[in-house]
Amino acid sequence: MYIMEKAPAKINLSLDVLHKREDGFHEVEMVMTTIDLADRIELELLQEDRIILEAESRYVPNDERNLAYLAAKKMKEHFALEEGVHITLKKYVPVAAGLAGGSSDAAAVLRGMARLFDLRTTPEELAEIGSEIGSDVSFCVHGGTAFATGRGEKIKEIPAPPPCWVVLAKPPLGVSTKTIYQSLEVEKAYHPDTQAMIKAIEQGDYEGMCRYIGNTLEAVTVQQYPEVAQLKEHMLQAGADASLMSGSGTTVFSLVEQDVKAKRIYNHLKGFCEEVYMVRLLGTKEKLD
Known part of the structure; x- marks a missing residue:
């Protein structure tokens, strides 16, 4: 079985840092929105219990240092999945750029594996799993436009901005x-x-x-x-x-x-x-x- 997911980049229309928290993270308030620049994620079911990640870019790793790989591992653990997944990552979003490319890739893997394994889950549950991977992953699971608080994982949907x-x-x-x-x-x-x-x-x-x-x-x-x-x-x-x-x-x-x-x-x-x-x-x- 084969699944494809789109992983759009995001921009911050507003990013405010309020203070440093006791857990070492910073408390933020952000307005984030998606743009029409996206990576492509292809997922294929494997019968053996393993994760294979092929990233078509020399700038990104193919192991747990990649958030997409980490997302697959989290999904296998959370849902006790015995089968594996082959992930092909086609990069179009710049790396280390402030556009949440890695976070969006992880979110796409979460959504894609939910479909691939026909899991009875919700975007909210996937966003909760995503919050364990990175602060922007929760937003990227939902997409659209949102007001984000906490360390960025608390998401409140707002209308789309005027088109431009x-x-x-x-x-x-x-x-x-x-x-x-x-x-x-x-x-x-x-x-x-x-x-x-x-x-x-x-x-x-x-x-x-x-x-x-x-x-x-x-x-x-x-x-x-x-x-x-x-x-x-x-x-x-x-x-x-x-x-x-x-x-x-x-x-x-x-x-x-x-x-x-x-x-x-x-x-x-x-x-x-x-x-x-x-x-x-x-x-x-x-x-x-």
């Missing part, structure tokens, strides 16, 4: 999320107005969404990687309606309402950065397989 183009640029740099959080001084940091962002989205206010976009981690990453600020500046100079770093970086994205302007920004950035993408904002809980 998203132009993304990933410089040839990889950052450690852990290192960025360790460098953050929460008391001195900038804190975006996440509630204003949610209100703008609920009202379909594109200009408001662009106005309240913000990321507490951006200044920390920019201090270590000035290229992030340079990419933002290039986007805004080329006519982006808004520009922001996603997650802990280093991908920078711009929101653009007009396709002609989006194409101009895309072409402009190709002169500065190899990994550039122009995609639509998804934001809805579409069928992901």
Whole structure:
């Protein structure tokens, strides 16, 4: 039996870090939404009790260091599955980019194995399993647009943002999320107005969404990687309606309402950065397989 799943990337329209928790994680408030840039996950049932992961990218491992592999292991343990699974991962989302590519791959494996083994489960149960793998996995199980709290695993669905183009640029740099959080001084940091962002989205206010976009981690990453600020500046100079770093970086994205302007920004950035993408904002809980 053979199953295919789509693993869309996400961007943070708002990311606020409130404080460090006793468990070592940080308390966050985020607005996350999916974009039309996705990995593809293929799952095949194996009769023997093993997990095989083939990642068609030299940048990602094929063992437990890969969240997709870890998701398969968690599913086998949680549901006492005696048969195995062969996973083929086709990477299109940049690695170590702040786009939750690995988390979305893990979420796709959770959904795909639920279908492959015909398990009587719910998205909520899969999201709970996902929270043991990584903070963004719970959101990626559901997709769409959400207000995330806790360490990112508590999800409240909100409406899709106003439609627009998203132009993304990933410089040839990889950052450690852990290192960025360790460098953050929460008391001195900038804190975006996440509630204003949610209100703008609920009202379909594109200009408001662009106005309240913000990321507490951006200044920390920019201090270590000035290229992030340079990419933002290039986007805004080329006519982006808004520009922001996603997650802990280093991908920078711009929101653009007009396709002609989006194409101009895309072409402009190709002169500065190899990994550039122009995609639509998804934001809805579409069928992901």
